[in-house]
Amino acid sequence: MQSIISDYNYWVYILLMMIGFYAMLAKNNLIKKVIGMSIFQTAIIIFYVSIGAKEHATIPIIAHGHGAVEAAIDVAHYANPLPHVLMLTAIVVSVGTLGVALAICLGIHRRYNSLEEDEIEEQLQ
Amino acid sequence: MIWQLDLSILTLIVICAFATIMVKDLLSAAIIFGAYSFLMCLLWTEMGAVDVAFTEASVGAGVSTVLFIAAIYQTTRKVGVRKSGRLLTKAVALVATLITGLVLLIAEADFPGFANPFTPASLHLSPYYITQTLHDTNVPNIVTSVLADYRGFDTMFETAVIFTAGLAVIAILRRFKKEDRCDIPGPYVISEAHPDTIIRFIARQLVPFIQLFALYVVAHGHHSPGGGFQGGVILGASFILLAISFDFKMVLGIMSERLNILLGNIGVLLYAGIGFLCLLLGANFLDYSILSKVLPATDTIMARSHGMLGIEIGVAIAVMAIVISIYFNIVSRGKYDKGL
Numbered sequence: 001m002q003s004i005i006s007d008y009n010y011w012v013y014i015l016l017m018m019i020g021f022y023a024m025l026a027k028n029n030l031i032k033k034v035i036g037m038s039i040f041q042t043a044i045i046i047f048y049v050s051i052g053a054k055e056h057a058t059i060p061i062i063a064h065g066h067g068a069v070e071a072a073i074d075v076a077h078y079a080n081p082l083p084h085v086l087m088l089t090a091i092v093v094s095v096g097t098l099g100v101a102l103a104i105c106l107g108i109h110r111r112y113n114s115l116e117e118d119e120i121e122e123q124l125q
Numbered sequence: 126m127i128w129q130l131d132l133s134i135l136t137l138i139v140i141c142a143f144a145t146i147m148v149k150d151l152l153s154a155a156i157i158f159g160a161y162s163f164l165m166c167l168l169w170t171e172m173g174a175v176d177v178a179f180t181e182a183s184v185g186a187g188v189s190t191v192l193f194i195a196a197i198y199q200t201t202r203k204v205g206v207r208k209s210g211r212l213l214t215k216a217v218a219l220v221a222t223l224i225t226g227l228v229l230l231i232a233e234a235d236f237p238g239f240a241n242p243f244t245p246a247s248l249h250l251s252p253y254y255i256t257q258t259l260h261d262t263n264v265p266n267i268v269t270s271v272l273a274d275y276r277g278f279d280t281m282f283e284t285a286v287i288f289t290a291g292l293a294v295i296a297i298l299r300r301f302k303k304e305d306r307c308d309i310p311g312p313y314v315i316s317e318a319h320p321d322t323i324i325r326f327i328a329r330q331l332v333p334f335i336q337l338f339a340l341y342v343v344a345h346g347h348h349s350p351g352g353g354f355q356g357g358v359i360l361g362a363s364f365i366l367l368a369i370s371f372d373f374k375m376v377l378g379i380m381s382e383r384l385n386i387l388l389g390n391i392g393v394l395l396y397a398g399i400g401f402l403c404l405l406l407g408a409n410f411l412d413y414s415i416l417s418k419v420l421p422a423t424d425t426i427m428a429r430s431h432g433m434l435g436i437e438i439g440v441a442i443a444v445m446a447i448v449i450s451i452y453f454n455i456v457s458r459g460k461y462d463k464g465l
Binding site (some may be wrong): 005006007008009010011012014015016017018019020021022023025026027028029031032034035036038039042045046049050051052053054055056057058059060061062063064073075076078079080081082083084085087088089091092093094095096097098099100102103104105106107109110114115116118119 | 126128131132135138139142143145146151154155158161162165168169172173174175176177180181184185188189192193195196197199200201204205211214215217218219221222223225226229230233236237238239240241242244246247250251252254255256258259265266267268271272276279280283286287289290291293294297298348349350354358444447448451454455458459
């Protein structure tokens with residue numbers, strides 16, 4: 001049981017990565033490919049945040065307040081903030097890339113009147 | 126951390142991912158993907174990454190879903206019927222996917238166990254941030270201080286990336302002429318919509334509170350989860366809500382294209398400008414402690430805190446403008462005439 005808990009996050013990250021990768025390669029519809037790309041991105045975010053998680057740790061905001069006792073800060077008491085920072089900006093950038101990807105899809109649809117990969121290929125030939 | 130929650134949320138996430146890929150209707154896929162993002166948000170909270178959860182809730186579950194729906198509105202919700210010739214493509218893709226998964230699974234054997242506090246990632250750099258943040262910058266939210274101060278240079282270019290994405294969407298989609306050579310008539314109709322009084326009333330009542338909350342998220346990011354990125358996205362979402370529930374033109378009257386692009390520029394310039402101000406005062410780029418020379422009644426520690434607030438405001442303005450601009454361009458196909 002302990003080994004399942006300690007590895008389950010990584011298994012799910014691999015599984016999601018495979019789902020996203022397969023959708024990007026095999027799906028015929030361009031919007032489905034974009035969804036696959038987004039799933040791929042979230043899989044990587046799961047990987048990073050899982051690395052930053054610590055057992056018995058709390059959120060990375062230091063307990064403070066007026067009149068609070070200045071206690072020594074225990075590192076093991078707070079989750080690792082560095083992966084959180086990197087992934088926070090990655091999520092916001094992912095909405096930017098999603099916007100560009102959907103804009104390209106709309107541009108393709110404007111010209112070929114289709115979002116299906118094989119139909120676009122037929123028109124290209 | 127509660128491992129029962131962890132296991133069940135992760136299982137639900139995998140089910141949602143499968144459903145999103147398998148479902149035959151694009152609108153359903155977009156909605157299931159929204160549910161997937163909300164589950165992700167729960168997972169981040171469960172792992173203690175509250176700032177990431179906040180971002181995922183506003184960006185992943187909120188704006189991404191709206192962008193998908195806008196794109197489907199402009200194209201079609203139907204997935205085409207499959208032709209027999211794609212069997213080879215699928216087989217190749219399956220083999221490639223399985224090989225990738227196998228390689229990752231072999232690598233996974235070397236990973237440190239989940240939730241182990243002594244992983245290499247948690248031993249070298251992050252203890253400095255955790256122990257010194259309050260002492261260096263007087264900001265208790267470590268994520269904000271690392272984002273805006275210790276790694277401020279990184280975040281500046283992240284903002285620039287979002288700005289560039291906004292420019293790219295405008296460059297791809299924006300059409301200024303009425304007639305376009307390769308244009309096709311009318312968007313796909315999802316449903317015959319009539320203006321709904323209840324939705325309009327509720328949206329009108331909600332928008333001021335949403336915007337107030339967004340300002341709180343920006344200003345209070347030092348002490349609680351939140352900050353410029355989240356607040357900016359929520360501000361942008363309030364305008365998108367108005368555009369969906371009311372008229373597209375009405376929102377364009379409040380937030381014209383010219384003003385929107387101007388705001389995007391001002392946001393990025395504010396960030397870089399604070400960096401240059403630090404340079405002019407004689408310190409390194411984005412070293413806010415020198416700002417105590419110009420800010421009244423601040424020591425070098427509080428100056429870093431105030432500097433962070435300044436760049437968070439810049440990020441919020443830029444992100445708000447870019448989110449609105451991307452949505453407007455996608456939903457009107459770059460013609461700014463009518464929307465969802």
